[in-house]
Amino acid sequence: MSAAREGLRIARAALLLAAALLADPAARAAWDIGALMALLRAHPPGRAHFDETKTVSILDRPLQSSGELVFTPPGRLEKHVTSPGDERVVADGERLVIERAGKRQVIALAEHPEVAVLIESIRGTLAGDRAALERAYRLRLAGDAASWRLELTPRDASLEDLVTKVAIEGSQARVERVEIEQADGDRSLMQIRPGTG
């Protein structure tokens, strides 16, 4: 992706942000969660590359994976792992479909809140869907538009047994880093950069 095109995209996002701020006088001055969400909503990421490191206590060493993320608003998030192996995980609406080695597994998210809560934190952020995020989490925003950090902590006591914290960092409309800490000490860190491959 050329720098000029990237610049254009940022300019467009800024323009949209300006428009959103002008439309809402109360929010004009402040960089807050509403502004971040509006920015994210106005500028969905499309395709991006990711590198993920997952630390699981029962495993001897962290699991590394990388591949492509494709987000189609409002609710479809595809994670295509290209290394190691080839795996496609699609969260679409209330279903999670895992395809690997010709096998297809469908998981109903509603049946498995422990899975749904993690998916929702990423999907809700990418979609700029504050209501969806606030259903499960309390939100706290730090930093400014150029470098922000959104921290999600579970609202519900039952969720605290699953996840302790989700921290999402980014710059403008771009999500760059998602860190998840689970109650049993397991962690995952996903770094995201624009483009494919």
Add this chain to the structure above:
Amino acid sequence: MRRALPVVLWAALLALCALQVARTRFVADLSSFLPAAPSAEQRLLVEQLREGALSRVMLMAIEGGDGETRARLSRALTQRLAADPRFASVSDGAAAGFAREKDFLFEHRYALSPGVAPQRFTEAGLRSAISDTISLLASPAGALVKPLVLRDPTGETLALLEGLRPAGGPRMAQGVWVSPDGRRALLLARTRASGSDIDAQAQAMQAAESAFDALRAAPGGEARGARLEMTGPGVFSVRSRALVKHDVERFSVLGIAIVASLLLAVYRSPLALALGLVPVLTGALVGVAAVSLGFGLVHGITLGFGTTLIGEAVDYSIYLFVQAGQGERAGDAAWLAGFWPTIRLGVLTSIAGFSALLFSGLPGLAQLGLYSIAGLAAAALVTRFVLPRLLPARFRMRDLSALGGALRSLAVRATRLRLAVAALALAALAVLAAHRSSVWDPELSTLNPIPAADRELDAQLRAALGASDARYMVAVRGAGLEEALAAAERAGAALDPLVAGGRLAGYESPARFLPSLATQRARLASLPDPAILRTRLRAALDGLPLRPERLEPFVEDVARARDSKPLTPESLAGTALGAALDGMLLRDGEGWTAILALRPPAGSHGLDARAVREAIASARVPGAAFVDLKGELDRLYAGYLQRALAMSAVGLVAIVALLFAALRSPARVVRVMAPLAAGVAVVAAAHVLAGTRLSILHLVGLLLVVAVGSNYALFFDRMAVQPEETAPRTLASLALANATTVASFGLLALSSIPVLHAIGSTVAAGAIATLVFAAALAPRAHGVRR
């Protein structure tokens, strides 16, 4: 004393009949109207239709309100009904399928999982299965497997749960199943009682409805716009019973009211009206008692049909009263000599026609036949022997000669229509000949009283839920439970390639819930002993991020499974798995039948029957049969339709023979039969032209047309050889008889129940047609004694 004897006998008969009727069982579901299936296979079908797992499925949809409200109602309703003993299982998708049985499934995973086989526990097999589990651990679904990994690293529990859930599964929103357009929340329930237990089904529906009403009325008010829709075999049985009951009650009351007002308007005498109804009520009572004695139960439709017999049985008293000469006493010697033989012949003709129904082989039609024969015979005999003795000494009928005179000139003019009638009859025959291949409707569903909109809703809900539509199934036999389950496994293995190839969406097999003992033993035997398993794990995990020592709980579980006993039906008792299994296995005197319900591919209208047949045949499963339930029932019905048609032909021959014996003149037999034949042809052709295909019930209607019309034709024939002055009286009696018949049958044509509507519309039209045709084709010369 001799004079009073018939009255005494009649009173005694009434008392006996009343006693019999009092202890009669009345039923109203359509299944008892259906054929008593002749072959073992067909019996199995009807059995499965009435009792099996498929009959217990209840589909529910919540409509109206917003999605959030529907989801909340759906969850709350599921919770309430799950606690209700009338329901074996209820699901809204949130705890899809057998989530409540998770612990049970986890404990018995090595006996139940289709993945358990010797190669699964070799070094390579373990490595591949555990690698998959580790990948899953890294995926967003990792949280799902994490608690199970150390005891179930090969992922048997998940494989098992997946096999029990409908493939693909319905769409979900707000955590519950919804229809593809998202406007309905869907629930899938199974009742404990079978679909044929209509009272229990009605109670289950009632429970669901009142639970839903309570939830809807809960504070907040946003749920007030929501509605609960239910479908399923049991629901349909309850609805059709209610429909039949409603129509029978309504049409009995209305029929009697209309006929009574008509008679009152003509007779202008409440006494005459009351006396005129005596043969009708006697006939109805005797008819019901006869059916009750002959069949052990009486169908609601028989009663509904019985109300129409009012229209025909009332004719006899009309003839008795109206045909009496001016100033003469009804039922005197002149009437007995001049009119009774004709009525008697008409009754015998009707009985000959209805005998066709008696031998049709369909229990419902046989009931109608017996009811009609017994009812008409009783009504006629009461008119002849009892009614004249009940009349007060000074009973005289009102003078109807003005009406008779007017009718007389109409009748004379009608004979000019002779050629027109002939042309009409020929045209009707031509229409029937042109449509001869499509005159009769071969489908049983035309008799279904459930409105098309309800059936459409049922089809939609089934498609959305991936529920089997109870149409296609594979049945396998075994001498014992073990053999039947083994046969189900072999049939399932033959179907798997069709599922993989997309020619089947899936199938339900009892062997998924309870594998045969042989399969369970083979699975458990494929588990290695702890020492070997540990060695293999060490090699298998080389290079993977999981140390073999961590999997010690797995080794222990496998060791325990090796020593465990296989599952039996008793182990499943009381669980949702047991309830599901229960409906898929049938036991009879000779052995067990396992039913595998097939799901056709989504969006298709039916399934590739040939591919399924071939797959089953190639698997060489003993006693396996692919069954297309609807097709099979239609075939069964077509057989009965053929038989009923053949019996009607026999009835026709009997009628002609009877007429010939009584009239002793081929010309007169032709003269009597001509209006009847023309009437039947014109009514049948009119139905065909209106786009209605004739069912077996239209055949019943046509038989009734012959029965009613034969009286008209015989009287017109009689008039030619009777004194001129009796003609107006005869015509007045015919007109009144016709009016009551048309009124009561025409009323029936308004019924929403296809069975009653078909009979009503056929007979009302046929009665008018045969009367007009009989008048038109009547001999012109009057008053000429032979």
